[in-house]
Amino acid sequence: MKLAEALALVNGQTPRESPTWRVALVCGFSPLHLQTFLAAYLIRRIRGRFVAVETGIYGDLPGNLERFAGKRVDAAVAVIEWADLDPRLGYRSAHGWREGREDDVLKTALARLDQIRSGILRLSQEVSVSVALPTLALPPVFDPPSHWASTTALALRRAVAELGESLSGEPAVRVLDPQQIDRSSPPERRLSLASEFRAGFPYSLHHASAMACELSKLALPGTPKKGIITDLDNTLWRGILGEDGVDGISWDLDHDSQGHALYQAMLASLSRLGVLLGVASKNDAAAVERALERENLIVPPDLLFPIEANWGPKSRSVQHILNRWNVHADAVVFVDDSEFELAEVRDAFPEIETLLFPSQTDAIDGFLRRLRQRFGKASITEEDRLRGGSLRAAGERERHAAKTNPDELLARAEAKIKLHFDAPDQRSYELVNKTNQFNLNGRRVDEATWRSRVQDPARFLIAASYADKYGPLGKITVVSGRRGQNELRVDTWVMSCRAFSRRIEYEMLKAMFDRYRVDRILLDYVPTDRNGPLGEFLGVVATEDVGGMAVVARNAFAAGCPFLFSEVSES
Amino acid sequence: MNDIRSRLESCFNIVFPETPAADLPKASPETVEAWDSVATVTLFAVVDEEFNVSLLDENVEELVSFQAILDHLHSKLDRAAA
Numbered sequence: 343m344k345l346a347e348a349l350a351l352v353n354g355q356t357p358r359e360s361p362t363w364r365v366a367l368v369c370g371f372s373p374l375h376l377q378t379f380l381a382a383y384l385i386r387r388i389r390g391r392f393v394a395v396e397t398g399i400y401g402d403l404p405g406n407l408e409r410f411a412g413k414r415v416d417a418a419v420a421v422i423e424w425a426d427l428d429p430r431l432g433y434r435s436a437h438g439w440r441e442g443r444e445d446d447v448l449k450t451a452l453a454r455l456d457q458i459r460s461g462i463l464r465l466s467q468e469v470s471v472s473v474a475l476p477t478l479a480l481p482p483v484f485d486p487p488s489h490w491a492s493t494t495a496l497a498l499r500r501a502v503a504e505l506g507e508s509l510s511g512e513p514a515v516r517v518l519d520p521q522q523i524d525r526s527s528p529p530e531r532r533l534s535l536a537s538e539f540r541a542g543f544p545y546s547l548h549h550a551s552a553m554a555c556e557l558s559k560l561a562l563p564g565t566p567k568k569g570i571i572t573d574l575d576n577t578l579w580r581g582i583l584g585e586d587g588v589d590g591i592s593w594d595l596d597h598d599s600q601g602h603a604l605y606q607a608m609l610a611s612l613s614r615l616g617v618l619l620g621v622a623s624k625n626d627a628a629a630v631e632r633a634l635e636r637e638n639l640i641v642p643p644d645l646l647f648p649i650e651a652n653w654g655p656k657s658r659s660v661q662h663i664l665n666r667w668n669v670h671a672d673a674v675v676f677v678d679d680s681e682f683e684l685a686e687v688r689d690a691f692p693e694i695e696t697l698l699f700p701s702q703t704d705a706i707d708g709f710l711r712r713l714r715q716r717f718g719k720a721s722i723t724e725e726d727r728l729r730g731g732s733l734r735a736a737g738e739r740e741r742h743a744a745k746t747n748p749d750e751l752l753a754r755a756e757a758k759i760k761l762h763f764d765a766p767d768q769r770s771y772e773l774v775n776k777t778n779q780f781n782l783n784g785r786r787v788d789e790a791t792w793r794s795r796v797q798d799p800a801r802f803l804i805a806a807s808y809a810d811k812y813g814p815l816g817k818i819t820v821v822s823g824r825r826g827q828n829e830l831r832v833d834t835w836v837m838s839c840r841a842f843s844r845r846i847e848y849e850m851l852k853a854m855f856d857r858y859r860v861d862r863i864l865l866d867y868v869p870t871d872r873n874g875p876l877g878e879f880l881g882v883v884a885t886e887d888v889g890g891m892a893v894v895a896r897n898a899f900a901a902g903c904p905f906l907f908s909e910v911s912e913s
Numbered sequence: 914m915n916d917i918r919s920r921l922e923s924c925f926n927i928v929f930p931e932t933p934a935a936d937l938p939k940a941s942p943e944t945v946e947a948w949d950s951v952a953t954v955t956l957f958a959v960v961d962e963e964f965n966v967s968l969l970d971e972n973v974e975e976l977v978s979f980q981a982i983l984d985h986l987h988s989k990l991d992r993a994a995a
Contacts, residue, residue, distance in 0.1 A: 346959050349927045374951065375958060536969035541954040547962060 343551050345375055348382035355385045356392050363391040363788070365561060366410040366418040368465075370403035370426035372542035379554030380419065387562045400542060404454065407461025411468065416790040417561045418471045420462055421553065423478055423544065427451035427498070433481060433538050444494035451498055455505050466514040470789055472560035474518040474553060475506050478533050478544060516560045527552035565776055567695070567716045568669050569618030570609065571660055573678040574625060574633070574651075577699040578606060578641070583625055588633045593640065601706035605699070606640035608710050613645040617717050618667055620648055622659035622676070622687075627651040656683045657690035664691075668839040670778060670872065675716050749905065755810040757844060757908040761853055762805040762817070765913065766796040770805050770820045777836035780819075780847070780876045783868035787834070800824055804853060808841055808908075815840055821850055823866075830854055831891070833866045835876070847879055848903050849910060855896050864891040917964075917986055924963055925979060928956045941978035964990065 367373050367380055373395075381395045396415065398406030403426040410418055425432025428450040430443065465471050480495050510517045532549040545553065575582045580599035581591035593602035613619050619641070623630060630651040634643040648666050650659030656678070664671060672693035678684050684696040695716065700709050775786050787795070795801055803822045808815045818841040823832035832854075837847060854863055865884070869877055883899055884892040925937050929952070932945050942948040948956075957968040957976075964986060968976060976982050 344962050345955070346924065346927050346962060349955070349959065353927070353930045374954060378955075534969075536967065537954070537958075540969050541951075543954070547958055 343379065343382060343555070345378065345547055345551075348375075348378045348551070348554075351382040351385050352378060355381075356390060358392050360390060360392045362394050363388055363417075364394045364396060364415040366413065366415045366465075366469075367395050367397050367421070368403065368406045368410060368418055369397075369421040369423070370401055370406070371423060371538075371544055372400055373397040374537075374541055374543040375547060375550045376421065376543070376545060376554055379551050380558060383554050383558035384562060387558055387564070404457040404461050407458065407465055411461075411465050414790075415469055416788055418465055418469050419474075419557050419561055420458075420465075420471055421474045421557070422458060422476055422502075424476045424480055424498075425544075426458070427454045427476075427502075431481060431498075433535060433544070434542065444492075448494055448497055448501075452501055455501055459505055459508065462509060462515060463512065466512055470514045470516065470561070472516045472518065472557050473506070473509055474523070474557060475502050475520060477520070477523055477527070477549070477553065479529060518556055518560055523552060523556055526556065565673075567617070567675050568673040569620060569663075569667055569675075570612065570713075571620045571622050571663055571674055571676045572609065573656075573680070573683065573699070574621060574623040574630065576679040576701075577677060578602065578609075578621075579633075583629050583633055588629065588636065591633060594638075598703075601700075601703055603640055604706060604710060608713060610641040610645065612714070612717050613641070615717060618669075619646050620663040620667070621646050621650060622656050622663060622678075623649075623651045624653055624656065624683075625651045655686060655690075657687050660687050660691060660694070668779075668842075675713065677713070749907075752844065752907040755812070755844070755907065757808065757810040759846065759849055759908045759910045760807045760913050761910065762807070762913045763857065764796075764803050765805065766792075766803055767805075767817075769817045770803070773805075773817070773820050773836050773838065774822075774834055777838060778870075778872040779839050779874070780835075780837035780842070780879075781870070781873045782832065782835040782876060783866055784870035784873060785834075785868075795822065802830070802858070804850065804857075806846065806850060806853075807913075808844065808846060810844075819846055819850060821854070825858060825860075828862070829860050830858055830863045831866070832863060835865065837876075839875075842875065845904060845906055845908070847876075848883075849906055849908055851883065851894060851899060852903065852906065853910070855899065861896045863894045864888060865894065866890075867892045917990060918983060920963055921960065921979070921983055921986060924956065924959045928952060928959055937979055939979070960986075966990075 363384070365380070365384065367377055369376070377395050377397055381393050384393045384395070396410075396413075398409050403420075403422065407420065423432070425434070428447050429435040430447050431451065462471050462473060480498065506517045506520075509515045527549045531546055533544060534546040537546070538544040543550075572578055575591075579591040579593045579602050580597065583591055592599040593606060594600060609619055621630075630649065634646070634649070648663055650662050652659065660671075660676060664674065670693070671691035672695075674694055676684065676687050676694050676696045677699055678687075678696070679699040679701065681698060684698060687694060688696055697709065697713060700706055771787075771789070771792050774792070778784070796803055801822060801824050803820070805817050805820045807817045815838070819837035820834065821832055822834040823830055835850075851863065854860070865880065867877070867880055880892045883894050883902065885895050885898045886893045922934065922937050925932065925940060926934065929940070929945050929947055931947065932940060936944065940948070954969070960966065960968055960982065966986070966989060968982070968985075971985070976985055
């Protein structure tokens with residue numbers, strides 16, 4: 343991004359009257375263009391909020407970390423440079439560039455790193471902190487002749503790496519991967535001495551933009567995709583199954599097809615993180631079945647579900663897979679080696695992200711990295727691990743359902759629901775921010791708001807886990823709101839689409855009535871273009887509309903509630 | 914020639930969005946309230962990007978008005994084109 347473009351975005355952003363998203367940019371140098379770029383990239387990532395990037399005092403990184411503690415910002419970004427560890431490691435203090443001072447510089451730097459670590463940890467108690475370790479080169483005074491590695495320079499880098507390692511284990515700290523910034527900003531283009539001397543800002547415009555771009559992704563991570571729909575021929579394997587036969591396709595070094603082996607390994611790895619894997623292939627279904635029986639396949643074939651192998655348009659297969667997964671196209675990546683097929687699918691599903699499987703071996707690494715980044719998650723929950731299996735079980739469940747009526751199916755399901763009262767966790771937060779179809783109003787909640795809500799004693803939070811004889815679904819619904827005089831005011835209610843058709847929504851209303859002994863529940867329902875299923879449910883259970891809130895009355899609910907088969911317990 | 918002026922006006926518009934276009938030819942720290950040291954560095958960076966020059970390496974004290982920067986760009990770019 344150019345600085346002019348960043349300034350235009352900042353000048354033209356959502357009016358100040360809109361809710362403000364405040365981010366602390368904590369650094370020791372003059373924040374200048376980094377502040378502008380960071381605001382611009384954040385504006386691109388967050389909609390409907392006024393982005394305010396607040397900064398501290400020049401030359402005092404540890405002090406700035408202290409200053410932002412207690413300031414109630416929504417996120418913090420800490421950018422460390424060598425001069426923050428000791429001014430003699432910067433370019434504005436030439437007096438320190440003398441031989442024989444290396445030990446003293448190292449000692450000062452280590453002490454300063456401890457201060458910075460403590461400051462980041464304190465700040466992370468209140469808000470998530472994204473951290474960039476030094477990205478500029480150490481000044482040339484540390485360069486011994488003939489490109490030898492300097493002991494002091496190596497010790498400094500090790501100390502910084504240890505800081506990054508220890509911080510990366512903290513739940514509310516995200517450390518920027520140095521290799522990521524290496525890819526987007528070549529080291530020789532990072533420093534601007536003209537800017538450093540004139541304004542105390544050491545970054546070139548290019549580096550400032552690259553840093554802001556990467557840091558904005560850490561501070562406001564995008565919603566990870568949920569599934570990959572992959573082609574088979576010249577994608578999952580090398581070769582054309584219909585022409586080369588089952589034994590003619592390959593994925594190994596011997597046949598110059600190792601890139602396909604790595605792709606399979608990546609798919610298997612992503613599946614373990616809860617990513618859904620489906621197949622859309624123009625092929626003979628029986629031949630595909632035989633190919634997937636090959637013993638050396640790296641991605642276990644039972645992870646691929648559903649498999650759409652036919653001669654129809656790929657878009658039709660994609661539609662079948664989306665229906666089976668019950669996810670929207672924008673949550674999916676479609677991978678194929680044919681630009682034509684990618685375009686055909688994009689025409690049918692403009693929201694779907696498509697990735698071309700590269701024909702050049704040297705492009706494989708970049709392709710796999712791009713694919714991996716689409717599914718970035720900070721932590722893996724039990725629900726993530728269960729997702730693929732539960733969908734396959736759902737296929738079996740649907741086949742049963744087709745033969746029987748809903749009550750018979752539910753009665754035989756041996757369903758168990760476990761209610762969790764006022765026990766916030768990462769899964770609950772994720773559900774609120776990624777569920778679309780059963781979502782009361784579509785409002786997303788940032789981490790800071792979520793934290794303050796769950797700590798508010800006037801509010802309640804109920805989550806529920808579900809399991810039946812077809813397998814566990816994990817935590818699948820979250821409802822939250824305020825307790826009032828003889829009523830509950832619900833402003834958040836989401837349920838995973840995997841849990842539909844089990845009357846869990848009725849169980850949740852029943853749990854609210856039973857637990858809080860209120861006569862009515864007011865739901866802040868706002869229709870969105872995707873939450874039709876919840877709207878239909880409220881159409882059945884809500885008896886009136888009060889001030890824009892859908893009202894469910896205890897007596898009417900009890901009279902109209904269908905039989906609930908689940909065994910309900912509390913954690 | 915006019916191209917340089919209009920491109921420079923665009924740079925000023927981005928850095929000083931509150932300043933009316935008609936006032937730009939006379940713009941200087943005395944006439945534009947927002948023109949402080951930070952704005953100077955920002956303006957120079959935007960101009961550097963637009964014209965592929967390096968005003969930060971120049972004598973900043975002389976480049977303190979729209980007209981001075983315009984004249985400087987003319988002399989620099991015309992010389993390069995010659």
